[in-house]
Amino acid sequence: MPANxxxxxxxxxxxxxAAISGxxxxxxxxLEVVVWRDLQAVVCAVDLTEFGEASLARNLEDLTWxxxxxxxxxxxxxxxxxxxxxxxxxxxTICEGEDSVRDRIEALHHDLSAAxxxxxxRREWSxxxxxxTAAAEPAPEPPDDKAEVGSGAAxxxxxxxxxxxxxxxxxxxxxxxxxxYGALAAAAVAARQLPPQDPRLTxxxxxxxxxxxxxxxxxxxxxFRALVQRVNETHASATLEAEGPWxxxxxxxxxxx
Amino acid sequence: xxxxxxxxxxxxxxAALGQAQMSLVDLLDRLLGTGVVLAGDVLISLAGVDLVxxxxxxxxxxxxxxxxxxxxPGDRHGS
Numbered sequence: 001m002p003a004n005x006x007x008x009x010x011x012x013x014x015x016x017x018a019a020i021s022g023x024x025x026x027x028x029x030x031l032e033v034v035v036w037r038d039l040q041a042v043v044c045a046v047d048l049t050e051f052g053e054a055s056l057a058r059n060l061e062d063l064t065w066x067x068x069x070x071x072x073x074x075x076x077x078x079x080x081x082x083x084x085x086x087x088x089x090x091x092x093t094i095c096e097g098e099d100s101v102r103d104r105i106e107a108l109h110h111d112l113s114a115a116x117x118x119x120x121x122r123r124e125w126s127x128x129x130x131x132x133t134a135a136a137e138p139a140p141e142p143p144d145d146k147a148e149v150g151s152g153a154a155x156x157x158x159x160x161x162x163x164x165x166x167x168x169x170x171x172x173x174x175x176x177x178x179x180x181y182g183a184l185a186a187a188a189v190a191a192r193q194l195p196p197q198d199p200r201l202t203x204x205x206x207x208x209x210x211x212x213x214x215x216x217x218x219x220x221x222x223x224f225r226a227l228v229q230r231v232n233e234t235h236a237s238a239t240l241e242a243e244g245p246w247x248x249x250x251x252x253x254x255x256x257x
Numbered sequence: 258x259x260x261x262x263x264x265x266x267x268x269x270x271x272a273a274l275g276q277a278q279m280s281l282v283d284l285l286d287r288l289l290g291t292g293v294v295l296a297g298d299v300l301i302s303l304a305g306v307d308l309v310x311x312x313x314x315x316x317x318x319x320x321x322x323x324x325x326x327x328x329x330p331g332d333r334h335g336s
Contacts, residue, residue, distance in 0.1 A: 067281055249291045253291060
């Protein structure tokens with residue numbers, strides 16, 4: 001195995017290599033553009049002692065390493081997306097050399113072109129929706145018959161009522177999430193849902209009920225953000241948070257999302 | 258109720274990419290869960306977002322240091 005490989009960040013079209021010449025790749029390596037037909041692959045050299053199979057299996061478990069590579073990857077993709085149409089690669093896509101990169105572009109030329117067609121002139125917006133209150137845990141109703149408080153039947157009744165209320169709150173959340181997802185999707189070119197993030201990662205007590213991505217025309221970004229704001233104001237039971245515009249990570253996929 | 262969060266201060270500049278404050282969790286959502294999956298010469302198993310889920314504990318204890326606590330046997334992984 002050669003000592004160096006190429007880390008593939010993205011494949012694009014209409015990129016201006018000069019515009020990304022000042023951007024650093026992995027570990028400060030210079031970015032290179034490998035051209036094949038009408039497509040351009042943005043790569044940088046990486047040491048295979050760090051990015052070979054055995055090392056990757058280990059390094060991917062090291063969160064500090066993972067974050068450093070993910071941030072570098074993201075910085076490059078953002079820089080590239082600012083100069084042309086881009087299809088970001090998944091993290092740590094490594095090829096042996098330029099010929100290998102060209103072979104892959106040739107093999108996937110049709111699909112890559114279709115993906116780039118889908119996202120050209122468009123950006124991704126992330127919209128997360130949180131239930132307005134912390135996980136449904138309504139205050140227990142006062143017992144209607146004090147004598148019954150300690151009895152097994154009363155206990156079961158209270159337990160069942162609580163379960164019913166939780167189920168109803170969860171149904172309402174799903175309904176609200178669907179409604180919001182649809183209302184925003186109507187204003188986007190495409191939409192998809194990602195798995196809601198764990199509350200322990202978001203650091204919020206309210207559950208995330210929707211983790212959506214929207215593909216929106218570049219010049220409609222402001223209108224989309226304003227729409228999110230309006231939907232937020234008309235849904236008292238949910239809090240919407242929009243972030244973007246981002247490169248079209250969730251939409252530049254080889255299978256139509 | 259809080260308003261919609263702005264990822265960048267420049268609301269008018271929506272053609273520009275808004276990168277500020279992209280969280281690691283969002284980043285991994287995208288870089289591992291979406292994007293073009295192209296089999297490189299170095300083959301690694303990144304089966305979808307599994308890695309994020311498998312590493313949830315590492316993420317929690319590292320990204321959210323304020324939530325750091327002893328591992329609970331009943332902790333669920335993933336979302």
